[in-house]
Amino acid sequence: MRNTIISTAVLAALISSPTFAEESFSPDLNFFGYARAGMHSSPDSESGNGHPDYIKADGANGKYRLGNEDDWAEFGLSSTVYKSGAQRAEVGIMIGTWHDAQGNFGDSFDIMQAWGQLYGVFGSDITSIWAGKRYPRGLADDMLDFKYWENVGRGFGIRDIETSRDWLVDVTWNYDNGDFDKLVDDGEGGFTTETGKTGVHLPEVRLHNIDFLNGKLILGANFAFVMDDTELKENVSDPDTTGYMFTVSHSGQFGGMHNTLSLQYSGGIGVSGWTSEDMLNIETPGQSFRVMNHGTYFFNDTISMPYSLGYETISMDNVGDDGKDYFNIGIRPTYSWSSFTQTLVEIGYQQATSDAFSGTNTTHKATLAQQFAFGAVPRVRLYATYAEKDTKWREDSFGSHSSFNEQLDSWTFGAMFEAWW
Secondary structure (H helix, E strand, O other): OOOEEEEOHHHHHHHOOHHHHHHOOOOEEEEEEEEEEEEEEOOOOOOOOOOOOOOOOOOOOOOOOOOOOOOEEEEEEEEEEEEEOOEEEEEEEEEEEEEOOOOOEOOOOEEEEEEEEEEOOOOOOOOEEEEEEOOOOOEEEOOOOEEEEOOOOEEEEEEEEEOOOOOEEEEEEEEEEEEEEEEEEOOOOOEEEEEEEEEEEEEEEEEEEEEEOOEEEEEEEEEEEEOOOHHHHHHOOOOOOEEEEEEEEEEEEEOOEEEEEEEEEEEEOOOOOOOOOOOOOOOOOEEEEEEEEEEEEEOOOOEEEEEEEEEEEEEEOOOOOOOEEEEEEEEOOEEEOOOOEEEEEEEEEEEEEEOOOOOEEEEEEEEEEEEEOOOOOOEEEEEEEEEEEEEEEEEEEOOEEEEEEEEEEEEEEEEEEEEEO
């Protein structure tokens, strides 16, 4: 993400100290973020209020996002408050807000990141150490709007530890909450169910910058350990308290194609985890194998085609929990009329099958969009989307499926902007 640097004497005055005076250093202010917003309208939405039905196959991860996403904004400030040679110190914060199905935008804000980071440590010009809440160096299929390696939480880490072979190592130790169903006395002789939480430690080791087959290879290992399982054991019979995920990912250039291929195997409470949809699954341990392949093929300077392909198979450890498989495939041919305007067509298909019920959940969607931009961002986009959804079973929660039968088709029209800086 390209950042805009705004030097400010006011900030320097506010955070000046004897250290700054000795170094004759003036702190800077870095404003960064991502936002998308606009009009999204559906004349035949399932909700009946004109708010679009954002289409995905029930039981599948992600959704093909062009003309199929709501408003979102996150923006932050960071500042280099100390600098001496290769060493520097940074602090930052980012907040986020979103648009919900009732049409509210900006009603609430969350702190997405808040961190302090020291660069140029341990005798290296590039190694850094950080603490706080920091976005991970994850992996995502942007076209599918699915982050499939996402170690989120509060914690600390060391990034870019140098090795003798020019490989780099990241070590992260995060802390987050895992959810489970908790029985609570309702005061009337019965019980009600509430969401219980248990603290989970989430260490990760990532080896990257490995030269391999015209690109770079990443190897990673994630682990999860429940810190205090007392309340968990009171509500869940013989709970699993550990989980893991191993990742191999390669990104490279092959002729006119830039491709990323990722393989992941996970298990325990980490089954199908460390994603933007499921971080952990405390009550429903199992095993999963996931393949993600995505990228862009450039035919020439005028025509390109982003593409997306994914598959995951999930099996459960506990009798009574329901496993599933899902598959997705999509393309987005793009024609650049000029540096100012482009035409995009996105076609996507998803399907999901359940171990407990027959029938396949499917979605088909197609979007036609005209896009305008001076340079990279902001992009102003007009679009029309048609989608069909056929649901044969429903995922009530991860590992819990029920019989269901519904068909939906929907048109959505909109205009929006999208920008990152």
